[in-house]
Every structure is written in C-alpha cells, then in structure tokens.
Amino acid sequence: MSGFAALLARDLRLAWRRPGDIAVVLAFFVVATVLFPLGIGPQANLLARIAAGVLWSTALFASMLSLDRLFAADYEDGALDLLLLAPWPLELAALAKCTAHWIVTGLPLAVLAPVLGIAFGLDGPPLLALAATLLIGTPTLSLVGGLAAALTLGARRGGALLALLALPLCVPTLIFGAAAIESLTSGEDLGAHLAILAALALVSLATTPWAMAAALRQAGE
Numbered sequence: 001m002s003g004f005a006a007l008l009a010r011d012l013r014l015a016w017r018r019p020g021d022i023a024v025v026l027a028f029f030v031v032a033t034v035l036f037p038l039g040i041g042p043q044a045n046l047l048a049r050i051a052a053g054v055l056w057s058t059a060l061f062a063s064m065l066s067l068d069r070l071f072a073a074d075y076e077d078g079a080l081d082l083l084l085l086a087p088w089p090l091e092l093a094a095l096a097k098c099t100a101h102w103i104v105t106g107l108p109l110a111v112l113a114p115v116l117g118i119a120f121g122l123d124g125p126p127l128l129a130l131a132a133t134l135l136i137g138t139p140t141l142s143l144v145g146g147l148a149a150a151l152t153l154g155a156r157r158g159g160a161l162l163a164l165l166a167l168p169l170c171v172p173t174l175i176f177g178a179a180a181i182e183s184l185t186s187g188e189d190l191g192a193h194l195a196i197l198a199a200l201a202l203v204s205l206a207t208t209p210w211a212m213a214a215a216l217r218q219a220g221e
Helices: 003-018 017-038 042-067 071-075 079-085 089-119 123-150 158-186 188-221
Strands: none
Touching: 003 017, 003 089, 017 042, 017 089, 042 089, 042 123, 042 158, 071 079, 079 089, 079 188, 089 123, 089 188, 123 158, 123 188, 158 188
16 A cells, blocks of 8 residues: 555656646636636526536546546656556556546546536535535546556557547446536435446446556556
C-alpha cells in the first residue's frame, strides 16, 4: 500500500506543477456548458429539462481531455518499465494513477457543476443531486478512461481511439447520472439512481485495474 500512496503523491505533485492542464479541463467544462444557455436563450423550462444531460455530457467530455497523458508520460520517459519491475502489484499502480486523475479532474468538476447548474435555472435539491451524482459517477469515468488510455498506449492517434473506446463504456454512467437529477422533478426515488451509480463505480473498481495492468504489461514488452 505504501507504493500506492507514493505513486499517488507523485502524480499529484506533477499535476500541481502543471496547473495549466487542470485549467484547460475546467475551462472546457465551463465554456461548453455555458454555450447551451446562450444558444437556446432564456427559456427557463427548457433549460431546466436539459440541464442534467448537458452538465453530465460536458463533464464526460472534459474528463476525457487529460486521459491521453495518463500513462503516456511514463511510457515515454521509461518510468513504465520501473513500474513493471516494482515490488508492488501493477494493478495498484494503475489504480493510483486513476485516483490521481479523479482528484485533479473529477472532483473539481463535481464541485464546479452546481455553480454552472444555476445558469440552467436549477436550485436547491437538484443542485445537491447534481453534485452527488458527479461525486459518485466520476470515479467510473476515470477508471474506464484509464483502461482506454492503457489499451491505446503507444498507438497513433491515441486520443481519438481513446475516446472511441471510453465513451460507449461510460454511457450507463451518463444515463443514470442524468436520470438521477430528472427523478427529483418527477417524484421518483433518487436513492435508486445513486445506488446504481455506486454499483457501476464498484464494478469498475473491481475489474478495470486488472485489465489496465494487462494492457500496460503488453505495452511494456
């Protein structure tokens, strides 16, 4: 577990030294989200109806922006070879890098989303539900995206391949994340949607680290 903590701290320090990478992700999220109210106009009912889908979709695309460099830097500078030879399991190393990605992208997106939700006319419980769904759902995006990043490591046009692999696998999380906010207006049970999002995150946690480790071993050969 000490290897996990050391790699997590290393990746967080590297992210802290490159704040521009995080700023680009957050700026994309803000700009892409704000374009919808500006384009549609001040139609409060329509904006409230599409808010959940728009915010979740833009959060998904924003989280994909930094995934192409998740393992690429280690692959290029030889650090991946050290990870393959390290005494701790490669699965923990992959999980540590995905955790760092979530901390610097998924967590800020979850904090920022309720602020942007105000532009769509959301208030009170829907804003809290939006933050809750993103907090529970964005780890799945980082794990699935990490798997896609490992599978496309070293490939030409890896960013495009990464998106083609990751986006379809993230569709269930997108659907239930958006449906959770909409359930508040229709009187449905919010807890059921949150439970499904948590289940998807647990399934990703239980499966993707091993798949990522296998892909990284293949890339390191």
